[in-house]
Amino acid sequence: MSISEPAARRSGFDGPLADALVGTRRFFTRGDVSDDKRTLSLEGGRGGDSFYRDRWSHDKVVRSTHGVNCTGSCSWKVYVKDGIITWEAQQTDYPSAGADRPDYEPRGCPRGAAFSWYTYSPTRIRYPYVRAVLVELFREAKKAHGGDPVLAWGSIVEDPVKADRYKKARGKGGLVRSTWDEVVEIVAAAHVWTTKVHGPDRIAGFSPIPAMSPVSYASGARFLELVGAPMLSFYDWYADLPNASPQMFGDQTDVPESGDWWDAAYLIMWGSNVPLTRTPDAHWMTEARYRGQKVIAVAPDYAENVKFADEWVTLGPGTDGALAMAMGHVILKEFFVDQQVPFFTDYNKQYTDLSNLVVLVPGPDGVLRPGKYLVAGDVEGGPKSDSENAMWKPAVFDARTGELAVLGGSIGDRFGDEGLGKWNLELGDVDPVLTLFGTHDDAVEVSLPRFDAADGKVAHEPRGVPVRRLGDRLVTTVLDLLLAQYGVARDGLPGAWPTGYDDPSVPATPAWQEELTGVPAAQVERLAREWAQNAIDTDGRGMILLGAGTNHWFHSDQIYRAILLLTTITGCQGRNGGGWAHYVGQEKIRPIMGFQHMAFALDWQRPPRHMNQTAYWYVHTSQYRYDTFSADDLDAGTGIFAGKSVMDLLSQSVRLGWTPSYPTFDRSSLDLADDAAAAGMEAPAYVAQELKEGRLRFAVEDPESGTNHPRILSLWRSNLLGSSAKGNEYFLRHLLGTDSAATAVEAGPEQRPTSVEWADKALDGKLDLLLTIDFRMTSSTIFSDVVLPAATWYEKHDLSTTDMHPFIHSFNPAINPPWQTKSDWETWKAIAKKFSELAVDHLGTRKDVIAKPLWHDTPEAMATVHGEVKDWRAGECEPVPGKTMPVIAVAERDYTQIYDKMTTIGPLLEKVGMLTKGVAYDVKREVEILRGRNGVRRGGVGDGQPKVETDIQMADAMLHLAGVSNGHLATQGFEFLEKRTGTRLADLASEHEGKQITFADTQVAPVPVITSPEWSGSESGGRRYAPFTINIERHKPFHTLTGRQQFYVDHDWFLGMGEALPVYRPPLNMTHLFGEAPVGELSDKHGQSLSVSVRYLTPHNKWSIHSEYQDNLFMLSLSRGGQSVWMSNVDADKVGIKDNDWIEMVNRNGVVAARAIVSHRMPEGTVYMHHAQDRLIDVPLTERDGKRGGIHNSLTRILLKPNHIVGGYAQLSYFFNYIGPIGNNRDEVTTIRKRTAKVEY
């Protein structure tokens, strides 16, 4: 049609009367009615607009951000009018990511945009509060004890009747307003009493994710570490730590910034719902598609990110490992066996352990199984057999000579004098043999485990590998074992093999996975081919985003290893646009070195007390007592754990120095120091002797004794009880002593641990004091004895960094802390000051015996040769501190000087320097600069040292003591590394050697960081950050045993569990293990209405960041206004549930009373309760027991996977938040039914 032609019809309105009426507006208004009378235009004189102009006007705009536990790290503009915060909007002033790629502006999400609501909301905590019954007891007791608050506290908590009174009242209202003086006195007195009577390691602090506000994190952490109290970890506890990363890379986690998604040519979002959990980064994905990137979404539901994908791979929850293995099967067959691809073979020879030799050993049945790496020290007269650390240098065959060769770069070269200049990934003149096939002496059958049966029990497949004989040893390569494990047949090898891709009977064919995952085999074949071909075509620009969907499972390490195999064998790791991108709970405290040394007070004393939180609560909320695992559920039938429970394995791990444990001993660590002195012995020798003689025991060996549990827990920046507390109801019962909805029965006599005391009854109410510092009411504050009012993120100074972008930016106060609120820094200073005063009479100076596990990135990681476990308790070796048991160290603590130490940089930095990830730094020059920048303390214990009294001074100290923000240190660190590697590195930082990022810089605009040895990627020349690019491009080894990326793990426990190689392990079978109803079963046993048993997943919430914002009125208005559970219409129909019906979910761990959201985008058999919906918002009393409904974690419980507590062995050695048992929560099931009883509150 063309409207320029004369219209047959004349356009106009529908009649003369209407025309006239419209036309009359001409006379009523000052504006112009259009000639055709449609519309009215107006110019000038707009008095009627003034309302919106007034509304928009504001006095100032302040840069700040949100210290919430997310990886956004978004810079915001906070608008202020008349001294009131009005609203916020995103900053758009990030430095450009480059002319030919998108930028980072704007960063933010709806949750952050709703933050200012909290400032003046009715849930804001404006004053200090204490539970009335406790404060009354305290006031009475203080009078009775001559005004001594410490004795007063002691008289309450040591009196069972009084203690019971306030503990049973926890959570049930009755908080009363107090004064800062009083609450600080109570808190400080409790800390002094507990330190004095029970020892400092009976105190603990929990504050997560420092990157989102390191100064606030450091406030309590610095105080507690100075006192000697452990800080609890978070990354492992949240189940976000992918243990596969330390296992394979020797690195906690290192991931690309979101700007690097742009560089990928093939992107798989695998259990990572990017729009929801990486909201400000999602645009990089949507935009990269326009650059021709192919995008795949792997998700069990039609998740938000599926909308953007080219394909939706719908798989059964928790079966991701099977899918990954089948893709691996196709890639290994088509690109490693059917043909050799130089891009892949070259990469694997240099950067992975595929060519490393493994010794085959007969199992108990006489059948061969994979054993240990062959190392230089194994072969008498072999290459480097006499060299230093020869037992730590794995061997390969050299294709050029046909003989054994030992490559540099292993952990054996990393430490000691001989390795200087040799710790690198150069191959020299060695050509490592990837497979022995064709040059083999023989071909033998090995027995390889499979766990794909419904009950998760092990079975074995006989598969052949080519071997060569070395004396009486049979050896093969990791690649040969991998091909066998993946069922990739080669002519002439013995054993049972799949007949083809369409053989569903054995791992790991596409047809096999189809039965487990539901994904069509043909699709898997094609995706695998596309993935590999893309890697070839683009030199490794294929990326897999991984998230909580794949990671929160009990066997997540195995899921990850199967997926990481795809990114690694195809040469995608260490590339811009390639490799793994683990996006759940990961963080990057970019100035990590400055942060660590300041937050853990390493400027005053070392080592710090660091604790894995999963194991901590497994023990101290007595959840171990409900474990009914048997040994063969754990050890793949090898018998390595025969007669042992998980608790036995944990206590063994503790006594061998693998994993930390606090409280450590059944004696106060202060008394222990006195006892050693009294015995005239050094503490290490004394402790070893006492342990051996059985006079001293680890606390974990008798957790219910009444003296071996924590007594004070402080939470800040944390909502433990509304969010991460797996087994929430066990926390309420055993830790707090209040109401609980758990009904699980304890383990029977034959299921109980044998090396740990079993009390007839577990303790209830172990904690004497729960302190929470927050600005809003949460499921943690309502249970707390003392609640302190915090300044919000718009009311303080701090720093913010993330791995999703390369900038450091700042928090700044838009207003001063209102009412009686204080920043965390000021609050902990006040507590520290009072503590120091009270310590004069009660503590003075004491010596403290610290048991520290064997650390990663230190020579302690070479404690366990070949990963062969020897237990001194069993008489297999002597207890030797730092070798076969924990390192025993002594710290002197002047408890009267805690405040001065907290607010001054201590002398250790100049005396012994700084150390991060094995790189040493001399920081005399930096401390001197800080003296000028921060000012100098006069008098006292910190005389002449730089001050860190204010939050800004602390921020500046962290920035100046880190390579990413101080080019001088970055360069120095690389120079240190160059000596060890013998390769060129320092040029990576030298372009910024003179650059020093200060806090003031971060107030102006987000500031890009400097390439530093603190991290593994290079950002030099403005590159986007991708992990391991320094390893790949500059041949710096990974921090593993082999120095390469390791597919194979040969520790005894891994071998015993059948997990030496990637293997598919299905979700735990809760029917088999704990008697829960099988998924899909209908029952009328749970109440008035029919229930159905479903898989219970707790993914991240669209309307909150964990528990933050889920109570925010804007978010509640945009969602369903309270706790909700998503379910399939198919399941809903089975039990008569309609959308928005009240439902009740019940399993052995607890009860949830929420509403249903019914949708066809959910798969049958699975419900989602988006996590961390507090029990505070519109949660009724449950139908089952008439008590307040629970949170998402009321239906979960802690389950420890044994190989996560392996330690003392190369990359499997401990470090804080680096490795450890995860608080997994994905394998659970529950019943769900419609509520029939009236809804009551």
Add this chain to the structure above:
Amino acid sequence: MKVMAQMAMVMNLDKCIGCHTCSVTCKQAWTNRSGMEYVWFNNVETRPGLGYPRGYQDQEKWKGGWALNGRGRLTLRAGGRLNKLLNIFSNPKMPALSDYYEPWTYDYETLLSAPAQKNFPVARPHSLISGKPINIEWSANWDDDLGGSMEHATKDLMLKGIEDKVKFEFDQTFMFYLPRICEHCLNPSCAASCPSGAIYKREEDGIVLVDQDKCRGWRMCVTGCPYKKIYFNHKTGKAEKCTFCYPRIEVGIPTVCAETCVGRLRYIGLMLYDADAVLEAASVEDDHDLYEAQRSVFLDPFDPAVMREAERAGIPGDWVDAAQRSPVYALINTYKVALPLHPEYRTMPMVWYIPPLSPVVDVIKDTGHDAEDQDNLFAAIDTLRIPIEYLANLFTAGDPAPVDAVLRRLAAMRSYMRDINLGRDPQERIPAAVGMTEEEMYDMFRLLAIAKYEDRY
């Protein structure tokens, strides 16, 4: 020719992640005050779904927008101005509060003030209208992400004509998001509905505003607007609506919703149009012609004749520059990838949308076919999960051809760029197949993908 300038927006739905940041920042800035609790000048709807207020697209029911009468003349669907005046005191054709939602809050203070008691305290919801406890049953975003789909999404009027095709079964699921603000129409039916003459288009930029001094609260505009983007402030008794953030636009910064859009999918720009041609364009007979009719109203800012006329009309030179640089113009007229929302309402809306791509359906993946392969490229458009007909019902009055053309251009761009990304020779035949040159395609890629701040606004 009467040259006028119009501030306009394009939203690229292919990039919308449904996060609702725009809604929250807009609400915080403009409507978090009493009388406006239920009001979201900017909202985001999950499609398929009912939208906000629920079922607003049902013009049989709400009578919004314009219709052509038997004589081919435009008439307000609600019955014209005469009818309006006759019904001025009782206007039944308006969504009730329950169609928006009854706003609520919680007794949060209980959490701190609860006395010692038997159970853990809880905050219960209370109506912000009545103050009484409330059972929450609807909101401005109740069916987000297909929540309650079997009861709500199934009633989406945009499924018209494809009821048999869309099954609401798990493996056929599709969804996308539709952010909405006031359309700032060239032919606003709200303005034409107002008996008080309180609604006007600003002369210089076409932003549609309600004069707060003049508004008498008749609420005819609420009925007249087919997008239901005029709201009644129950406290002041006046109509309020999206202002296109004119206090910001006037000083050269984008609207709140656009600048805070983390999907980076909103473009703002100036359009020159011929005001004399609007009525005729809005009156074309066939609904399917309305898209092209509206495009024909827009003037080419590079055309010397247009520039001359603009100068004569008093439009400043820098505004003509702005119209030339306008990303909105490029997306609507140069690359032809943006489409109007419900042109059949005949209001000549000025917030346009790039329709979304979506994953291919299982039929492709089961066969082991690669939908991204350029040889399969256009076949794949037909296998996308979002039915083209559904998009056509939103953007082209049901005509699938323009939607198909846009999706082909987007798909072709991806395919063309993949060769460049992989270091292969780019293929001229790909842009040619969708009527574009290589340069145009590359420029479109930069505008859609790289989308720098200064290029979006």
